[in-house]
Amino acid sequence: MAELEKKPIKITETILRDAHQSLIATRMTTEQMLPIVEKMDQVGYHSVECWGGATFDASLRFLKEDPWERLRKLRDGFKNTKLQMLFRGQNILGYHQYADDVVEYFVQKSIANGIDIIRIFDCLNDLRNLQTAVNASRKENGHSQVALSYTLGDAYTLEYWTEMAKRIEDMGADSICIKDMAGLLVPYKATELITAMKEVTTLPIQLHTHYTSGVASMTYLKAVEAGVDVIDTAMSPFSMGTSQPATEVMVETFKGTPYDTGFDQNLLAEIADYFRPMQEEALKTGLLNPKVMGVNIKTLLYQVPGGMLSNLVSQLKEQGAEDKYYEVLNEVPRVRKDLGEPPLVTPSSQIVGTQSVFNVLMGERYKMATAETKAVLRGEYGATVKPFDPEVQKKVIGDVEPITCRPADLIPPELEKLEAEMAQWKEQDEDVLSYALFPQVAVEFFKDREAKKSKIDPKAADMENKAYPV
Numbered sequence: 001m002a003e004l005e006k007k008p009i010k011i012t013e014t015i016l017r018d019a020h021q022s023l024i025a026t027r028m029t030t031e032q033m034l035p036i037v038e039k040m041d042q043v044g045y046h047s048v049e050c051w052g053g054a055t056f057d058a059s060l061r062f063l064k065e066d067p068w069e070r071l072r073k074l075r076d077g078f079k080n081t082k083l084q085m086l087f088r089g090q091n092i093l094g095y096h097q098y099a100d101d102v103v104e105y106f107v108q109k110s111i112a113n114g115i116d117i118i119r120i121f122d123c124l125n126d127l128r129n130l131q132t133a134v135n136a137s138r139k140e141n142g143h144s145q146v147a148l149s150y151t152l153g154d155a156y157t158l159e160y161w162t163e164m165a166k167r168i169e170d171m172g173a174d175s176i177c178i179k180d181m182a183g184l185l186v187p188y189k190a191t192e193l194i195t196a197m198k199e200v201t202t203l204p205i206q207l208h209t210h211y212t213s214g215v216a217s218m219t220y221l222k223a224v225e226a227g228v229d230v231i232d233t234a235m236s237p238f239s240m241g242t243s244q245p246a247t248e249v250m251v252e253t254f255k256g257t258p259y260d261t262g263f264d265q266n267l268l269a270e271i272a273d274y275f276r277p278m279q280e281e282a283l284k285t286g287l288l289n290p291k292v293m294g295v296n297i298k299t300l301l302y303q304v305p306g307g308m309l310s311n312l313v314s315q316l317k318e319q320g321a322e323d324k325y326y327e328v329l330n331e332v333p334r335v336r337k338d339l340g341e342p343p344l345v346t347p348s349s350q351i352v353g354t355q356s357v358f359n360v361l362m363g364e365r366y367k368m369a370t371a372e373t374k375a376v377l378r379g380e381y382g383a384t385v386k387p388f389d390p391e392v393q394k395k396v397i398g399d400v401e402p403i404t405c406r407p408a409d410l411i412p413p414e415l416e417k418l419e420a421e422m423a424q425w426k427e428q429d430e431d432v433l434s435y436a437l438f439p440q441v442a443v444e445f446f447k448d449r450e451a452k453k454s455k456i457d458p459k460a461a462d463m464e465n466k467a468y469p470v
């Protein structure tokens with residue numbers, strides 16, 4: 001080993017974003033995060049993923065917290081560590097495409113409030129949907145990482161992935177991520193994939209996977225040996241299952257090798273000790289279901305992300321049709337094929353999942369199509385790697401001519417209109433972006449914020465008066 005060149009593997013810690021999104025429905029609060037930030041800041045992480053994905057939605061909707069405020073507080077605390085977010089390309093953090101002016105403003109404000117690295121992905125891997133965000137990030141001196149949603153299927157050959165890597169380099173991104181939502185990348189395929197990609201690009205490559213299918217830590221090992229630059233891990237109390245491999249385990253794995261992270265295990269143990277009672281509490285209240293902590297081999301059979309499986313179960317439960325679970329699971333790959341075989345990641349996972357439920361419950365395929373299925377078949381989410389099924393397309397959208405351009409080219413600027421709609425609630429510039437993404441939820445949040453403010457706490461007021469005599 002001694003003669004081998006040292007190449008410490010870099011680590012992105014996900015416990016403040018993906019890990020709690022995957023295991024406890026994104027319910028970790030800012031108050032729970034802040035006390036441990038100072039210690040986490042000493043570890044030497046490449047970055048801490050702490051924002052984006054569902055954290056924004058859950059903050060406003062369930063926790064009644066301002067996600068922007070959380071970001072600013074984390075920024076204050078993390079003095080040495082880069083902060084990273086996940087961004088759904090032209091969908092930003094929402095479920096449909098936005099005009100370029102909203103995307104640009106969101107990127108600008110994310111970076112202004114403390115984000116260093118923006119991981120941008122598209123649910124169809126249509127790179128045209130990422131260009132605006134990449135350009136905006138460059139303009140703000142942010143690091144733009146383009147993530148390829150990893151999936152399996154006839155179209156997804158090594159040539160496909162290497163071609164994409166070259167195009168990502170050409171579009172001006174700073175790094176590439178392979179985003180394996182469902183844990184489908186098995187160890188020896190990782191060797192092939194990373195080796196092939198490293199041959200065609202000089203950009204750093206980061207690997208993001210989930211433990212769902214049980215192979216994730218072995219996949220990381222092979223990927224690191226093949227030259228991957230960064231891996232995503234989660235501190236042990238919120239690791240494995242539908243989350244990422246455990247940080248401490250990966251650190252130990254590479255100790256004494258050319259890939260040694262140099263992290264202090266004692267410091268990591270202190271951080272784990274902080275989060276463990278949170279895990280125990282979540283188990284007690286049922287927020288953390290022990291089922292999602294194990295290996296779910298169905299994810300390899302049906303190739304759907306863990307979160308999508310639990311969504312299907314709850315949709316069927318609502319309809320009193322839990323007995324149709326396996327029928328729906330078998331319908332998922334068929335719908336996916338009809339819709340051009342896209343990766344299954346937000347929002348395509350929801351679109352394919354919900355349409356599959358409809359197809360089974362209605363007793364006839366596409367008797368009813370959701371608005372989103374129609375939009376996909378009209379080309380409004382972008383281009384898929386394979387063509388749509390022409391018969392399905394005809395049945396769902398009739399004679400409508402699908403679009404083939406970049407969908408956002410047809411969306412006129414929206415920011416001014418949004419500003420006007422929410423003017424009465426505005427307390428900070430960022431509020432318009434919260435409103436743009438989740439209009440109803442944001443207004444509920446704004447109302448709640450106002451109510452809290454008008455409620456005068458006599459004790460606090462008294463203390464304030466004492467501290468600042470007028």
Ligand code: CO
Nearest residue numbers: 018181208210
């Ligand atoms: Co993830």
